[in-house]
Amino acid sequence: METTTIHVLKQKVEIILPVNGLEEKLLQAQKENRKLIIKLGFDPTAPDLHLGHAVVLKKLKQFQDAGHQITIVVGSFTARIGDPTGKNKSRQPLSTEAVQHNAETYLNQLSKLINVSKATIVFNSDWLDGLSTSEIIQLLSRVTIAQLMHRNDFNQRFNNNTPIAMHELVYPILQGFDSMKIRADIEMGGTDQLFNCTMGRQLQESFGMNPQVVLCMPLLKGLDGKEKMSKSLNNFIGLTEEPNDMFGKTMSIPDSLIPEFLELASDFSAEEKLHLNELLNNGENPMNLKKILAKNIVKQFHHEAAALKAEAFFSNQFQNKTFDKKVFEPVSLNAIKSVNGSISILELCFQLKNSLSKSAIRKLIESGAVLVNNKKIVDSQLMIKLKKETRIKVGKRDFFELK
RNA sequence: GGGAGUGUCGCAUAGUGGCUAUUGCAGCAGACUGUAAAUCUGUCACCUCACGGUAUCGCUGGUUCGAGUCCAGCCACUCCCA
Structure with missing residues (x-):
């Protein structure tokens, strides 16, 4: 393997575990004349991918381009547990249809960055669903509480006396089990996945396998510039956005x-x-x-x-700044319900923006967020005559024109 | 199983039985800008065109003219001891 390839593959990677692991794996693959199995897991809960995910996916693409085999593990089983972030307590079990549907939209988004048809897709419920209780106990016996407590999240919650449910402790172990099952050579993720990925190393080793190398990409910050980009914080740019x-x-x-x-x-x-x-x-x-x-x-x-x-x-x-030059979303006059062609500005905005309640709209108007034909209207009760080419701005982003 | 605590908005925090439940962060909107930051202002349970109405301090009851506050039971969580 040429050094340039290694150089490219190591670019931007924040954590490689062990430090020389990547080189060794590549060398090994060359010797055995085989592709490396690169694992990426995802939970099919709310599959809206954003630029933060793209950081990892672009790296994955580089491996794919270098001729290695990507395996996507759909967490159809683990999604029922939920990766313990401390925020979501216990999740509702997902129906098979929902899992299927989410997996499809996920793969669809993945295809923007990697060649999905060349990747292997597996569902972890295929092997996790069938485990017997004694097999699970066997698996759990390979990990100690002290090891789990190394995870920052658990550690903090434990020290802050916030509850940790048993099933949350099991999540990383199951994720590690996946790595063993698919014989992953490398597992990719964001740095927040470091612990879970290391669990894969440990379990593989305890099953007598050569442990996977962990590659963690840095986490991209969100639009607020403070927290990491995430859907739940609503600070993300989605891959499928306009x-x-x-x-x-x-x-x-x-x-x-x-x-x-x-x-x-x-x-x-x-x-x-x-x-x-x-x-x-x-x-x-x-x-x-x-x-x-x-x-x-x-x-x-x-x-x-x-x-x-x-x-x-x-x-x-x-x-x-020129109001008239803006692009206005056309709204048909017929679609507006009015009495004799007159309507209060409150009612009009309410009909234009059906996501907000009237009280919320009234507050917007009173705080000066509504312009009609470039004139600020502060009186929510002001009656206006409905006529074509009336232009209304609501808040920062919404522009309407009656047609 | 026994004992001691805690529960107030998305998060964090005030709240001697009495008027409108405090403050900060985040959010939303406005001003100034470069849909940046900082700053200032307003808003921040729900509804009504409005006067105004209806809620709400874990849940259910109770005491009281009046309960976030007192009492009882329940629930959840934490800590200590089995």
């Missing part, structure tokens, strides 16, 4: 996050990154760099033309 949303969300990240996004979320070459970072340090307006970044991100998941369009849309919609 170009305009992707662009806008990228523009909303704090400036301090630009270097991290350049490094982890963009696909710029090393030289380009260096150049952009220099610009940033030399006082270039961060906004311009974010635009470059945003275009790059959109391009990865859509295409160049979409990226340019998204930029133009953004500049016009949110940066240009």
